Amino acid sequence: MWRTRCRSEPMERRELIHWLVATAGIQCLDSLAPGDLLALGRDVHAAQQPAMRALTSHAERTVSAAAQQILPGADVTAFIDKMLADWYTQGERERFLAGLPELDTRCRARAGQDFVTCAAADQVAVLTALDDEVGTANQHWFAMLKYLTVYGWCTSEAGQRALGLYPMAGRYDGCAPV
Amino acid sequence: MKDVTRFDAIVVGSGMTGGWAAKELTERGLRTLVLEAGRPITPERDFVEHKPPWEMPFRGLGDRRTVAQRQPMQRNSVSFDEWSHVFWTDDADNPYSTPSDRPFHWFRARQVGGKSTIWSRQVYRWSDLDFEANLRDAVAIDWPIRYADIAPWYDHVERFIGVSGQAEGLSHLPDGPFLPPMALNCVEQHVRERMQEKFGRERLLTIGRVANLTTPHLGRAPCHYCGPCHRGCITRSYFSSVNATLPAARATGRLTLRPFSIVRSLVYDARTGRVTGVRMIDAKTKTERAYTARVVFLCASALESARILLNSGLGNSSGQVGRNIMDHIKGGGGSGQIDGWTDRRTIGDRPNGIYVPRFRNVTARHPDFIRGYGFQGGAGRAGWSAALRAPGIGAALKERLMQLGPWSMSFWGFGEMLPREENRATLHPTLVDAWGIPTLHIECQWSENELAIHRDMNVTAAELLEAAGATNIQPSGGPSTPGGTNHEMGTARMGRDPKTSVLNGWNQLWDVPNVFVTDGAAMTSSGNQNPSLTYMALTARACHYAVGQMKRGEL
Numbered sequence: 001m002w003r004t005r006c007r008s009e010p011m012e013r014r015e016l017i018h019w020l021v022a023t024a025g026i027q028c029l030d031s032l033a034p035g036d037l038l039a040l041g042r043d044v045h046a047a048q049q050p051a052m053r054a055l056t057s058h059a060e061r062t063v064s065a066a067a068q069q070i071l072p073g074a075d076v077t078a079f080i081d082k083m084l085a086d087w088y089t090q091g092e093r094e095r096f097l098a099g100l101p102e103l104d105t106r107c108r109a110r111a112g113q114d115f116v117t118c119a120a121a122d123q124v125a126v127l128t129a130l131d132d133e134v135g136t137a138n139q140h141w142f143a144m145l146k147y148l149t150v151y152g153w154c155t156s157e158a159g160q161r162a163l164g165l166y167p168m169a170g171r172y173d174g175c176a177p178v
Numbered sequence: 179m180k181d182v183t184r185f186d187a188i189v190v191g192s193g194m195t196g197g198w199a200a201k202e203l204t205e206r207g208l209r210t211l212v213l214e215a216g217r218p219i220t221p222e223r224d225f226v227e228h229k230p231p232w233e234m235p236f237r238g239l240g241d242r243r244t245v246a247q248r249q250p251m252q253r254n255s256v257s258f259d260e261w262s263h264v265f266w267t268d269d270a271d272n273p274y275s276t277p278s279d280r281p282f283h284w285f286r287a288r289q290v291g292g293k294s295t296i297w298s299r300q301v302y303r304w305s306d307l308d309f310e311a312n313l314r315d316a317v318a319i320d321w322p323i324r325y326a327d328i329a330p331w332y333d334h335v336e337r338f339i340g341v342s343g344q345a346e347g348l349s350h351l352p353d354g355p356f357l358p359p360m361a362l363n364c365v366e367q368h369v370r371e372r373m374q375e376k377f378g379r380e381r382l383l384t385i386g387r388v389a390n391l392t393t394p395h396l397g398r399a400p401c402h403y404c405g406p407c408h409r410g411c412i413t414r415s416y417f418s419s420v421n422a423t424l425p426a427a428r429a430t431g432r433l434t435l436r437p438f439s440i441v442r443s444l445v446y447d448a449r450t451g452r453v454t455g456v457r458m459i460d461a462k463t464k465t466e467r468a469y470t471a472r473v474v475f476l477c478a479s480a481l482e483s484a485r486i487l488l489n490s491g492l493g494n495s496s497g498q499v500g501r502n503i504m505d506h507i508k509g510g511g512g513s514g515q516i517d518g519w520t521d522r523r524t525i526g527d528r529p530n531g532i533y534v535p536r537f538r539n540v541t542a543r544h545p546d547f548i549r550g551y552g553f554q555g556g557a558g559r560a561g562w563s564a565a566l567r568a569p570g571i572g573a574a575l576k577e578r579l580m581q582l583g584p585w586s587m588s589f590w591g592f593g594e595m596l597p598r599e600e601n602r603a604t605l606h607p608t609l610v611d612a613w614g615i616p617t618l619h620i621e622c623q624w625s626e627n628e629l630a631i632h633r634d635m636n637v638t639a640a641e642l643l644e645a646a647g648a649t650n651i652q653p654s655g656g657p658s659t660p661g662g663t664n665h666e667m668g669t670a671r672m673g674r675d676p677k678t679s680v681l682n683g684w685n686q687l688w689d690v691p692n693v694f695v696t697d698g699a700a701m702t703s704s705g706n707q708n709p710s711l712t713y714m715a716l717t718a719r720a721c722h723y724a725v726g727q728m729k730r731g732e733l
Contacts, residue, residue, distance in 0.1 A: 071579075079237060086235075087242050120312045127571050136567065147566060153237060154562045154579060155231035163562055163580060166230060172403040174363030174525035175519075178582070 023040050052077075052094060054084035058116075059100055065116045066103060066151045074159075076152030083148060092144070097139025106130075182434065186457055186728075188471040190441045190486065193292020194710050195697045195717040196477035197419025198335070200427035200435075201428060202477070202721035208728075209432045211469055212424075213439040215478075216267075219295070219420050225410025228400070229270055234260050255285045255664060257296045257408035265289060265296045265408070271612035275619045280618045281505075283661035290437055292422035292479065293664070294710075297406040299389040299416050299529070300554065301341050302707035303332050307540065312703050315548050318502065318597040321702045322674045322683030325352070331715035338426075339417035340716070343387030347687025348379075351535040351707070358392045359385045360401075360530050365516050365557035365585045367531075369646040376645040381537045381638075386554065388530040389417035395645030398422065405527025416529070435638050438462050442488040444474060444693065452692045453492070459613045473724055473733055474690045476719065479700035481603055481678030484669035485618055487680075487695075488605050490605040492668065493687040498680050500548040500604055502597035502668040503620070504704035507628040509658040511553060511587035514648025523559060523582055531556035534589065536706055538634065547630035550707045551593035553639065559585050575603045585681040587648055594706040595628050597668050601660075622660040632657045663707050667698030674690075685720035692733050696720045 052060050055077070064077045084093045103115040106126045111118050115126065134140045138147070153159040160166035186208035189199040203210045220226075229240045240260040241375060245253050252258055253264035266288040276282045287293040306325045306452060313320040329352070336354040345353040362385055370383040390401045398414040398421065407416050414421040427433040438461035444453045445468060455470035476483040484500045487493045497646045531554050538550035560583035568578045601622040609617050624632075636653040673679020677689035685700050686691040696717035698709060705712070728733040 052447065068501075071576050072573060083233065083239075087239065120316045124572065131569060131571055132641050135569075138567065143567075146571070149238075150566050150575070152237065154566070157232050158234070159229065160230060162576075168228075168402070168404050169526040170402045170404075172361060172524070172528045174361045174366070174528070175522050178521050178523050 013100070043150060052081045054097070054103070055081045058114075059097065061116045062103055062114075063145065065123065066127060066145060067152075068129050068151045069120070070146055071153045072151040074149050075156065076149050079152040079156075080145075080148045096141045096144050102130075103127075113150075182200045183467070183469050184471040185209050185434065185469065187211070187473045187475065187724075188213065188469055189475045189477055190420055190456065191215075191292060191477035191479065191482070191697070192290050192435065192478070193287065193477065193479065193697075194294040194297065194419065195713050196292065196475070197294060197423030197427070198714050199475040199477050199696060199721055200433055200718040201423040202718050203724060203725065204427045204432040206721070207432070207700075207724040208473075208725065210427070210434070210470065212427075212433065212435045212528040213441055213469070214290050214292075214437045214457065215397055215461065216292075216437060216441045218435075218437040219290045219311050221412055221414075221420060223233045224264075225412050227404055227406050227409040229261060229409075229410060236260055237592060238703035242291065242408075251283065252285060253472040254283055254659075254662065255296075257298070259406075259408075261406065261409040262296055265410075271616070273609055273611060274428070274617050275609055276607055277621055280621060280623050281659050282622045283454070283664075284618075284620065284666070285664045286479070286482075286663070290424070290435065291418050295322065295420060295732065296405070296411060296419040298708065299407060300708040300713040301336070301339075301387050301389050302535075302552075303352045303353055303354060304328070304705050304707060304712055305321060305350045307536075308703065308707075309726055311549065311705075315325045317703070319547070319671070319673045319678050320475075320671050320677075327718065328681075328712070328715050331659060331719040332711065334718055335711065335714045337401055338396065339389050339422060340391045340398070340684065341387055341389055342385075342392040344384045346382060346384050348382070350540055354387075356387070357395065359386070359552075360390070360528055362454045362532065363524050363528075363557055364519050364522050365587060366471075366520075366532050369557065369642070370561060370648045371506070371533075371585055373642060377537075381534060381642065383532050383534050383642075385687060386390040388535045390529055391415050396422075401529065402527055403457040403526035409582075420660040440613055440615065441478065441486055442466070442613075443486060444492055444690075445470075446492055446690070449689065452597060452688055463611065464613060472728060473694070475717075475721070475724075476699070477697045479692070480667045480669050480701075481618060481620070483607070483695050483697055483699045484603055485616075487670060488603075489616055493680055493693065493695075495689050496598075496676060496678055498671060498678065498681055500618075501599045501602040501668050502525070502671055503622045503660075503666060504595040504597055504668040504701065505622075505660050506593060506663040506665045506704060506706060507593040507595055507624060507657055508634050508663050509655050510551075510591040510593070510632040511555065511585050512587040512636055512639035512643055512651055513555075513589065513654070514640075514643040514644060514646070515653035516557065516587050516648050518583040520586055522534055538638075540630075544634070546634065546687040547627045548626070549594035549596070549706065551591045551635055553589040553635075553642075554591050557587040559583050571731045587643060587646060589635075589639040589642060590654065591632070591639065592663065592706055592708070593628060593635065594633035597671070597703060598625060603669060614693065620661075624657060624660060640681075665698070665704070666711060667701040667704060670695045671702045672700050673702060684723040685716055686724075694720050694724055 192214040534553035536550040670680040
């Protein structure tokens with residue numbers, strides 16, 4: 001957990017990096033210990049991944065914002081890009097990329113803005129409506145987005161920790177209290 | 179470095195049985211060459227069981243495109259995943275064929291340790307219910323051995339590999355020198371008790387007997403319940419060649435292990451009626467070379483050992499090489515929900531489940547089929563992976579992912595397959611592998627007996643679940659594809675008569691006495707138990723015999 005003098009609540013390191021990049025928080029780094037700064041530096045460099053391969057920068061920001069509303073705290077954009085670039089078929093990828101702008105269309109109709117700049121309440125309303133409409137149609141682009149967000153979070157370090165799967169227990173108890 | 183080409187013994191394959199042959203032969207003084215078709219394995223580099231999903235490029239979903247091109251068959255294995263796929267062969271380099279309407283799954287491993295790195299580690303002894311079965315039912319041919327012949331070798335193997343399990347005193351599933359059993363979870367314990375009330379000792383639920391350590395054992399650490407054993411084991415807590423037998427062989431100073439060495443055929447000397455060694459191809463340089471030895475052990479896996487014999491034109495005066503392919507039929511069983519225990523969960527990933535030993539045709543005779551089946555399975559609560567498509571978004575969805583579902587109990591049957599001559603592998607007339615070696619055409623299908631066993635699995639699993647008070651009982655699916663259990667065996671069977679069998683009662687080729695086949699090829703029937711323990715015991719027994727014969731000058 002990381003704390004800076006500019007933000008009261010503790011953050012995961014990865015979360016801190018995103019916050020630093022997204023805000024003017026860079027000037028708060030003086031409140032970090034030298035060892036922490038070093039570790040942070042390594043992570044920032046690691047975080048500067050090469051550009052997305054399947055997602056345009058607008059699509060990247062859209063996916064990132066949508067993922068945040070589907071599962072708060074989910075950092076899954078790089079995973080989703082990787083899946084689109086290297087895992088899905090061309091047809092699946094095109095279906096996803098062709099469908100994604102519907103988030104902008106719906107937000108504009110609702111609030112006159114693209115999805116990423118929409119108010120959180122409008123984003124939630126758009127996503128909830130899509131979730132209701134799409135239901136179990138797993139081939140739909142929105143089902144792909146939601147599935148990738150959920151799967152990506154569950155298999156991320158933060159997700160595995162939250163789910164109690166990491167670090168491993170190192171023992172077996174077949175009748176432990178919940 | 180001078181390449182020594184003359185040895186006392188050559189072992190083809192370094193897996194489950196090859197590792198045992200290496201250990202037993204070197205410990206009895208033989209300078210032994212082990213030829214392994216695949217790459218070397220360094221546990222610290224190659225075992226990846228602790229690599230978390232976020233360090234995998236596809237988070238465990240696998241490299242779909244590459245797998246579709248290179249491993250379209252191997253990916254069907256239950257142990258195949260993004261971590262373990264490197265422990266399975268490349269299908270494009272290692273082709274085989276089947277009739278288009280009779281698929282056969284041939285799961286293959288080529289690396290030091292073979293399939294012993296990816297096996298499911300369940301180990302069950304056979305009894306005379308199994309060894310006498312063919313004779314009793316007048317099926318195929320009689321085994322040349324009985325339980326008394328192999329029992330000391332089961333002891334020998336189990337003491338070395340380390341088997342955790344619960345002694346139950348069943349005559350048809352003999353106990354061994356077990357390490358402490360792994361625990362049943364609370365629902366499995368409940369099901370055990372309810373089954374006891376309903377069926378007495380006839381249908382018994384016990385913890386799986388598994389080659390995972392529960393105490394320190396011969397320098398290996400006990401299991402720490404990380405779960406995915408098929409990705410390797412850095413703490414050597416389960417038995418594999420890499421973890422146990424090959425280090426023991428190496429410690430003698432008499433082991434030479436040569437990876438990337440694909441044995442093409444045996445070299446036969448018509449003057450002596452014996453083989454002088456093997457001809458192999460270096461997998462990387464594709465150059466051919468020969469090694470000589472006084473005795474050769476084929477431990478290349480059932481179908482590969484048969485392939486080597488067929489490619490050598492040896493050992494087949496009976497016409498039985500490649501025939502009698504057996505696997506275990508699975509796909510039957512069932513699962514149901516067990517209400518209660520909602521305040522209880524499991525901690526840690528136990529690499530083991532429950533076992534229900536065979537109860538059909540043990541005392542009473544079943545009208546529809548001979549032989550029987552056992553159930554594996556277990557109880558658990560569904561976690562996040564069952565909620566990947568859950569409705570909703572936001573904090574409520576996250577909450578849903580963290581909830582555990584109700585307890586469910588599952589039984590998965592593993593049924594005996596009868597030996598039938600028409601289930602056979604032959605050399606393909608034209609198809610060769612990446613090294614130009616003729617490959618196999620495999621024809622294998624279930625008979626009515628196996629299909630009747632499969633149907634009965636669904637019936638009795640439901641009975642067990644009803645006894646346990648389960649609700650929403652669902653039968654399992656249709657029969658598995660032959661080969662799919664990865665228990666293929668029988669392609670160079672043991673017997674009492676050279677006219678109807680390939681090997682004698684010591685796993686020795688009738689036709690060529692200095693060749694032994696000790697992998698699954700040797701099996702005369704299939705039992706319903708997971709077979710690796712029996713392969714290992716047969717191997718150790720055959721090594722003991724071979725060295726005795728060599729010392730007496732008869733080999």
